[in-house]
Amino acid sequence: MAASRVFQSLDGPLGLCVTVSEQGTTTTISLVGELDLAQQPAMHKATSDVLQCSPECVLLDLSCLDFIDSAGIHAVIELYRRSEEQHTRLVIVPGTTQVQRSFELVGLIEILPFLSDEVDARAVRSRRAIAGAAIADGCLPPTPARLAAGSFRSRRP
Numbered sequence: 119m120a121a122s123r124v125f126q127s128l129d130g131p132l133g134l135c136v137t138v139s140e141q142g143t144t145t146t147i148s149l150v151g152e153l154d155l156a157q158q159p160a161m162h163k164a165t166s167d168v169l170q171c172s173p174e175c176v177l178l179d180l181s182c183l184d185f186i187d188s189a190g191i192h193a194v195i196e197l198y199r200r201s202e203e204q205h206t207r208l209v210i211v212p213g214t215t216q217v218q219r220s221f222e223l224v225g226l227i228e229i230l231p232f233l234s235d236e237v238d239a240r241a242v243r244s245r246r247a248i249a250g251a252a253i254a255d256g257c258l259p260p261t262p263a264r265l266a267a268g269s270f271r272s273r274r275p
């Protein structure tokens with residue numbers, strides 16, 4: 119049975135939900151929302167906690183990320199560097215076209231261990247299931263409308 123922890127930062131206008139789940143020797147870090155300077159502490163805490171447990175493999179899922187800026191890219195590079203240092207395999211599920219374009223512009227598409235475009239249908243369904251679980255669990259970034267309506271739940275460890 120998979121263990122799951124949720125770290126969340128509400129500092130940005132749209133926020134970020136970081137879900138960490140463990141399945142066997144693989145730990146998955148799923149990001150929903152925006153990864154920018156304001157959200158970098160949540161990402162840093164999640165990656166530090168994950169790497170401290172020394173998993174064999176870390177899967178970073180960017181498929182539900184709406185936006186990433188240079189601070190977010192730096193956080194991904196830091197995860198890559200630290201994974202390499204402790205001999206932990208890192209696999210990155212590509213983000214949206216906009217997110218991937220950011221990695222392409224800085225020349226990281228060929229350097230970082232992104233899954234190829236030939237990812238089979240099972241992996242795509244799995245990514246959708248992760249996103250669906252985050253939505254069902256109330257782990258959605260706070261939009262101004264959700265905040266005004268009071269429908270956003272803040273959950274911190």
